[in-house]
Amino acid sequence: MPNNLKQGLDSLKGVLKLLDDRSPSPRCWYITLAVVAVISVFSYSEGKFEFGVRAYTLITLVMMWMPYLLKLLALMGGGIKTAAGEIKTSGLAELLPQLLGVINEYEREILQDQAPTTQALIRTLRDKAEKEIAATVEEGQSFKLACQNLATDYDALRKSQPSGLERTQAMSGIATQMRVLAKKADYQTEDLQTLYQDSSGGNRVLTLSAIQAVSSPEHFPMVLKSIGQSESAFEQHLALRVAQTMVGDIDEEAKRQLKATIEDQQSGGEGKWITKDSDRYRLSQRIVQMIGG
Known part of the structure; x- marks a missing residue:
């Protein structure tokens, strides 16, 4: 492990x-x-x-x-002010989605694990974590509205914080919450297409997170576009993660398009963002290996 x-x-x-x-x-x-x-x-x-x-x-x-x-x-x-300064904590409510995001990062490795007890532990922890996240939605508030609020939070975070590990972890936590709540939001294909066409980066990430929750091949064109024409490194990374879960469900033509798009993004030059020094390169290589040929 x-x-x-x-x-x-x-x-x-x-x-x-x-x-x-x-x-x-x-x-x-x-x-x-x-x-x-x-x-x-x-x-x-x-x-x-x-x-x-x-x-x-x-x-x-x-x-x-x-x-x-x-x-x-x-x-x-919150924080407690003392004579020595202020003791601060970001809160478990914020930490939980980030930890769940770590688990999701290794989903494929988990599925390949030969120990049934490990797989059972993962499922139990994931179910409990997702229930805690879903419980954060206020009574009477729709899950779609909660997802839209998260998209707004994502955009605000990208504007207010400099790029780096801390911001990436926070965005990953938001995307994880989106995925969990999108399962209960009952998004239709038309809803996702409308969200994706919006100029907001948060709505594009929300769309990908919702697609990740249902993993339906009919949504593959949006995933492919976010790999080849992403508006941010985070969006491209998330799209690659979603594509990895869809490889076994898409047809041969879609696999060919996915492989070609990845190889184009690996080729270097302007607008080619999958560089060899990035996590996205290693992830994209695993996808190419899964496709084969």
Whole structure:
């Protein structure tokens, strides 16, 4: 199993465990702090007891809520300001799609894994992760609207952040959410064609993510266009991923077109983006090998 996949699985299991943990902190934590809080309001001085709420009483009460605060920060993201600075977390709600994206990157390798237990683990983790992502849609909101909001987020992210690994990971997380929610959005072919023809890069990525969710050969022309005429490196990479899942379902003519488009993009020169130093080159080579001939 590739190291990246193993790390992704371990991280995904950890995130899902925390998301599933609805139980409060151990009772002894609350009992101990409650006793300390009660004792702290009493003091003995000059032969008599005095009653009063002191600073450490308030600190003790705050500590009782700390586990809930930390879990809230872990789930939603945020920061706590301290004298030493601000403790920040991006939030598990944001991290989960990125981890699921790592799993999807190695889907073909997973299918080739000879260990049934590994395959079963992947399916279980993926199902749980997708349910958590789907649950983020507010009650009464349509899944199509949620997908459209993600397309807007994608465009805003590309404009506001410089290119690099951090932005790519964030865009991958958005695309993963799109794929999960698109399964429930019931997109028709006409819907996807309209989205794809829009000038928005986010809508093109949404279209590819929706196609990835259903993997129907009738959508292949849009995938092929995003490989040969992509508007961004991320779009081309996603299109290659989708094409990889479709190789076994498209006819021989479509395979010929796919191979020719990939080889053209590998040829170098203006507008040829699949260079040998990119992940897209290695991915495209695997697709060519799958096609054969």
